[in-house]
Structure formats: structure tokens, C-alpha cells
Amino acid sequence: MKALLVGEYRQGKLLDGTYETIAFAQKLGAEAVLFAAGSEADPPRFDGKVYLADAAQCGEYNPALHVKLLQEVVSQENPDLVVLCHSSYGWDLAPRLALALKAAQVSEVVDYADGAFVLPACNAKLRRQVRPKSKVAVVTLQSGAFNLSGEPTGNPQVEKVAGTVEEGMSFVGYEAAEKGGVDLSRAEIIVTAGRGIGKPENVALIESLANALGGEMGASRPVVDAGWVDHSRQVGSTGQVVSPKVYVACGVSGAIQHISGMKKSGFVVAINKDKGAPIGEVADVLVVADVLQLAPALISALQEGEASRAAG
Amino acid sequence: MKILVCIKQVPDMESRFKINGAGNWYDTAALAWRMNEYDEYAVEQAVQLKEQVGTGELVVFSIGPERVKEAMKKALAMGADRGVHVPDEQSHERDPFEIAAIIAAYARNENFDIIFTGMQSQDRGSAQVGVLVAEMLGIPSVSTIVAFERDNGGVKVKRELEGGLKAVVKTDLPALFTCQLGLNTPRYPTLPNIMKAKKKEIATRAAGDLYQGDALAVTEKMSFPEKRTGGLVLEGEPADLAGRLIGILKEKTTVFK
Ligand SMILES: Cc1cc2nc3c(=O)[nH]c(=O)nc-3n(C[C@H](O)[C@H](O)[C@H](O)COP(=O)(O)OP(=O)(O)OC[C@H]3O[C@@H](n4cnc5c(N)ncnc54)[C@H](O)[C@@H]3O)c2cc1C
Numbered sequence: 001m002k003a004l005l006v007g008e009y010r011q012g013k014l015l016d017g018t019y020e021t022i023a024f025a026q027k028l029g030a031e032a033v034l035f036a037a038g039s040e041a042d043p044p045r046f047d048g049k050v051y052l053a054d055a056a057q058c059g060e061y062n063p064a065l066h067v068k069l070l071q072e073v074v075s076q077e078n079p080d081l082v083v084l085c086h087s088s089y090g091w092d093l094a095p096r097l098a099l100a101l102k103a104a105q106v107s108e109v110v111d112y113a114d115g116a117f118v119l120p121a122c123n124a125k126l127r128r129q130v131r132p133k134s135k136v137a138v139v140t141l142q143s144g145a146f147n148l149s150g151e152p153t154g155n156p157q158v159e160k161v162a163g164t165v166e167e168g169m170s171f172v173g174y175e176a177a178e179k180g181g182v183d184l185s186r187a188e189i190i191v192t193a194g195r196g197i198g199k200p201e202n203v204a205l206i207e208s209l210a211n212a213l214g215g216e217m218g219a220s221r222p223v224v225d226a227g228w229v230d231h232s233r234q235v236g237s238t239g240q241v242v243s244p245k246v247y248v249a250c251g252v253s254g255a256i257q258h259i260s261g262m263k264k265s266g267f268v269v270a271i272n273k274d275k276g277a278p279i280g281e282v283a284d285v286l287v288v289a290d291v292l293q294l295a296p297a298l299i300s301a302l303q304e305g306e307a308s309r310a311a312g
Numbered sequence: 313m314k315i316l317v318c319i320k321q322v323p324d325m326e327s328r329f330k331i332n333g334a335g336n337w338y339d340t341a342a343l344a345w346r347m348n349e350y351d352e353y354a355v356e357q358a359v360q361l362k363e364q365v366g367t368g369e370l371v372v373f374s375i376g377p378e379r380v381k382e383a384m385k386k387a388l389a390m391g392a393d394r395g396v397h398v399p400d401e402q403s404h405e406r407d408p409f410e411i412a413a414i415i416a417a418y419a420r421n422e423n424f425d426i427i428f429t430g431m432q433s434q435d436r437g438s439a440q441v442g443v444l445v446a447e448m449l450g451i452p453s454v455s456t457i458v459a460f461e462r463d464n465g466g467v468k469v470k471r472e473l474e475g476g477l478k479a480v481v482k483t484d485l486p487a488l489f490t491c492q493l494g495l496n497t498p499r500y501p502t503l504p505n506i507m508k509a510k511k512k513e514i515a516t517r518a519a520g521d522l523y524q525g526d527a528l529a530v531t532e533k534m535s536f537p538e539k540r541t542g543g544l545v546l547e548g549e550p551a552d553l554a555g556r557l558i559g560i561l562k563e564k565t566t567v568f569k
Pocket of ligand 1: 193194195196197198219220221222223234235236237238239240250251252253254255256257258261271272273274277289290291292326431456492493
């Protein structure tokens with residue numbers, strides 16, 4: 001089997017996800033070549049052929065041109081699989097490339113067995129096994145599902161590729177998230193408010209619980225998007241990556257984009273009224289309860305503890 | 313301006329899922345259904361755009377069993393003008409390529425200026441259909457947008473990238489956009505608008521008239537993930553649970569004494 005891996009650069013730097021595509025090819029025992037629109041200054045550490053387009057000319061985000069370049073590489077290499085990360089770059093490019101190659105696309109792969117790909121469905125409550133019927137398949141990998149066992153090594157054999165296309169679309173520039181706010185990466189204890197808290201009035205309750213535990217409050221994305229909590233508190237792939245000693249997720253279902261931001265936490269407590277919520281998979285303790293009832297009980301138990309210690 | 317918004321109906325994700333008899337999908341009996349969350353942002357953006365422009369037409373499109381009309385009616389109550397339904401009891405067996413081919417076949421002769429879809433569905437999460445439709449129609453598309461504004465006859469949008477970064481992208485029209493959480497706050501349909509929506513037309517188009525090709529991928533099997541063992545599950549009354557949880561935190565972690 002032969003795989004064409006698609007690496008990913010952002011603002012001139014190679015992203016770690018690129019190494020996950022290498023790990024995936026290793027797991028499959030596939031021969032691999034790599035393509036990336038990036039920079040010669042920071043080539044992927046990879047033992048093999050790298051088709052490198054210059055991002056300064058070809059753009060880091062220019063889907064039509066990247067598809068054209070990849071099509072050329074595919075016609076030279078004849079891979080069975082084209083592998084991308086399931087990221088803002090990958091999920092945007094993969095369907096375009098798949099259509100150009102008349103190939104099946106399979107998204108967010110977490111495993112591979114007997115010629116079929118395994119993917120999560122319904123917020124990871126289910127797993128789906130998908131078999132492509134086309135000669136070549138384009139797949140995107142769930143972030144974190146395939147990791148290299150050691151440090152990436154190797155010197156690539158770089159082959160330059162270039163091209164141009166006319167497009168009705170143009171990339172204007174990047175815009176960074178506003179700075180300031182809270183740096184959750186330093187917090188030892190984080191108590192996160194998820195959509196399960198129901199309404200903005202309940203944010204104060206989660207904040208009190210965070211205070212009672214001596215930690216910071218975090219939030220899942222819908223809570224931030226609704227304007228209940230500031231963006232600087234968002235945990236996840238489009239928020240902050242955190243690694244506290246204790247993480248308490250309140251009314252958080254456990255979507256992969258959330259998990260990817262908190263999976264390095266030491267001890268994970270999930271409070272959820274749904275016993276089947278996917279957050280249970282990563283929790284050391286799943287408390288099946290209504291957080292609006294449990295949080296006040298926790299706060300008063302903690303305060304009683306304080307009081308008896310003070311008296312004691 | 314002529315706008316198309318494509319929506320899907322999905323189960324409530326908090327449901328207790330079962331596998332169907334064929335073993336290749338979830339059992340659709342006894343589930344609560346709703347509009348796919350990402351499509352709600354698409355509908356809201358479409359309605360806002362139509363309100364800004366003041367003239368034109370907004371069409372909502374959906375493929376699936378009879379029940380998907382419920383989600384379409386919500387879109388009509390939010391402000392879409394009319395609906396086009398492709399009845400299909402087996403739509404879950406179609407892959408994203410076939411779904412996109414049906415939508416593209418419908419849209420091809422309708423000359424829409426803008427098409428909105430959700431960035432992905434909540435049940436499959438393939439994140440393919442919108443981008444595929446645009447590619448099939450030969451128009452530009454931008455995925456995962458979190459901001460949208462008109463700009464000199466074209467459109468300026470923000471794409472969401474990882475780690476809080478965004479990309480600003482401009483495009484000519486016609487174009488397609490896939491919508492992400494954070495783009496807007498979907499409105500709740502008001503009672504008068506729900507009543508008005510009942511009179512709006514939902515036309516039917518047969519899937520077979522639009523597309524007759526094959527799928528490029530098949531779902532062979534649906535299963536439950538292996539449960540990770542070791543995690544403790546606590547159930548009971550809040551006061552009792554609070555005490556037990558604090559006990560565990562003191563015992564298992566170093567931050568509580
Ligand atoms: C490209 C992309 C990037 C994303 N980036 C992020 C990110 O950075 N961070 C992030 O968090 N998400 C992100 N998301 C969104 C993510 O997919 C989920 O939609 C989101 O994490 C869900 O948030 P939630 O768990 O709070 O809400 P939901 O999924 O709605 O879950 C609510 C949970 O609360 C429970 N619940 C309800 N009521 C109660 C109650 N009274 N007591 C206890 N439990 C209750 C429910 O059982 C449910 O499990 C991203 C999505 C995409 C597509």
C-alpha cells in the first residue's frame with residue numbers, strides 16, 4: 001500500500017498534525033511520500049520524498065492551487081490513499097481533492113481494520129465502519145488518534161513543485177484571538193461550564209464552585225459563543241489547551257474538539273446527567289447528576305469542611 | 313438575491329442510541345429529532361442576509377424521510393420563503409458524495425447567488441457535503457465560517473482555524489459557505505411566524521430525477537465504542553454524591569487536603 005501524506009503549515013511553521021499522518025502510514029505499514037505547501041527553512045523530519053510547494057508563492061490557504069498541485073503528485077506517485085489531518089486545512093481541502101480524483105473521502109478516521117476505516121458518529125457515542133469503493137481514497141485523521149511513538153526523525157529528499165490558478169477567492173490574512181483575559185494553562189484546578197448549565201444565570205454557580213475548589217472557571221465553546229463567558233476561558237481545539245491537576249467538567253458532553261483541549265489533565269471529574277455522555281470515556285469519575293443540584297451541594301460541603309477545619 | 317440553505321434533520325445527541333437491524337446505522341425509532349445545530353447557523357445567516365438585501369428569495373432544501381419536513385418548517389418559521397424536499401427513506405445509506413450530487417443537481421439550474429450549509433452534521437460529522445456541492449457547481453466555497461459580511465458585490469468572511477486563529481477570506485459570488493458555531497445566534501421562531509410558515513410551500517423533487525449514480529463509500533457497520541474501563545461512576549442523591557466526590561478528590565489528588 002502507498003500513501004500520500006499531506007502536511008500542514010501555519011504562518012511558516014509545520015504543524016504537529018503532520019507527524020500524525022506519518023504515524024498513521026506506519027501503522028498501516030504503508031510506503032509514504034509527503035506533500036506540503038510550506039517552507040524550506042522548516043522541512044518535515046521525514047525519511048523519504050517530500051513534494052514541497054513554496055507557501056510564499058502558493059499560499060498556505062489556496063485550496064484550488066493546492067488541489068492542482070496534489071493532483072499532479074498523485075498522477076506521479078499513484079497512491080492508494082491520500083491522508084490529511086481532520087483540521088481546518090484538511091477538511092476544507094479533502095472534499096475538493098476527492099472530487100478532483102473521483103475518490104471517496106472518509107472523514108475523521110480514528111482506526112483502520114480489514115480495509116475499512118473506523119470513524120466516530122453521533123458525538124462519539126457510536127462508531128461507524130466505512131469502506132471506500134474508489135481506487136484511491138482520501139482520508140482525514142482525527143487529531144490525536146495516531147501518534148508517533150518517538151521523536152520524528154529523518155532527512156527528507158525535497159522535490160519542489162509550483163503552479164498558479166485563477167480563483168474567485170482570495171486569502172486576506174490571519175486574525176489572532178484577542179489577547180488578555182485568563183491564562184488557564186497555569187491553573188491547577190479548572191471547573192468548566194458546559195452548555196448543560198442551561199442559562200447564563202447559572203454561570204455564577206459554576207464560578208462559585210471553581211472558587212470553593214480554589215480553581216479557575218473554564219468554558220466549553222457554546223457557552224463562549226453565546227456570550228455567557230469570555231473567550232479567554234474556552235477550553236478546546238479552538239480555545240486553550242490546559243493541563244490542570246484536576247479538571248471538573250460540568251454539563252459538558254465530551255466532543256472531540258473539547259477533549260483535545262483538556263486530555264492532559266491529571267484527574268478528570270465529569271458531572272453530567274446523561275450516563276452515556278462521551279465525556280465519561282475520559283473521566284476518572286463520572287458523577288451522574290444534575291449539575292444545578294450537585295454544584296450547590298458541593299459548595300456547601302466544601303464550606304462546611306473549611307468551617308470545621310477553622311474551628312478544629 | 314437568491315439564496316439556498318441546505319439543512320439536515322438529526323437526532324438529539326443526548327439520546328440513548330441503539331443499532332438498527334441491518335447493523336449499519338442507528339435505530340431511528342423512538343428518537344427525538346431536531347435541525348442539525350450547524351444548519352441553524354446557516355439558516356440564521358441566510359435569513360439575516362435576505363433581511364439586509366431586502367429583496368430576493370430564500371429556499372430551504374432537505375433530503376430525507378417525511379419527518380424532515382419538521383426541520384424545514386422551523387426554517388420556514390425562521391424566515392425562509394419556501395422549501396424543496398427530496399423524500400428519501402434510505403438517505404442515511406447515501407454517502408456525502410451522493411447527497412452533494414443531489415443538491416448540486418437541484419441547484420445547477422436555479423442560479424442561486426449564495427448557498428449556505430452547516431459545516432458538518434452532528435450524526436455523521438463528515439464535513440464534506442457543502443464543499444462538494446460547490447465543487448460540483450464550479451463555484452468558490454469557504455468552510456467553517458464564523459463571520460460574514462457583504463463586500464463590494466462580493467463577500468468577506470472569517471474562517472475559523474485552530475487555537476483561536478482566524479483566516480479572513482474574500483470571495484466573488486456565486487459562492488457557498490459552510491457555517492460554524494459562533495457565526496450568529498439563531499432566532500427562535502415566533503408564534504405568528506410559525507403560523508405563517510404553515511402556509512409556505514414545500515415542493516417535492518424525486519431523488520431519482522436529480523441523481524442516479526452510485527455511492528463512493530459504504531457504511532458497513534455501526535457499533536458502540538469499547539468502554540474504557542476504570543472510570544468510576546457515581547449515582548445517588550446530591551448531598552451524598554457531594555460528600556463522596558470530595559472524599560475521592562482528597563484521596564486521589566494532591567491539590568485537596
Ligand atoms: C471546528 C470546531 C472547533 C470546535 N472547537 C471547540 C472548542 O475549542 N471547545 C469546545 O468546547 N468545543 C468546540 N467545538 C464544539 C464541539 O464540537 C461541541 O459542540 C461542544 O464542545 C459542545 O459543548 P458542550 O459539551 O458544552 O455542550 P453539549 O454538547 O450540548 O452538551 C451538554 C451536556 O450537558 C449535559 N447536561 C444537560 N443538562 C445538564 C444538567 N442540568 N446537569 C448536568 N449535565 C447536563 C448533557 O447531557 C450534555 O452531555 C468545536 C467544534 C468544531 C466543529
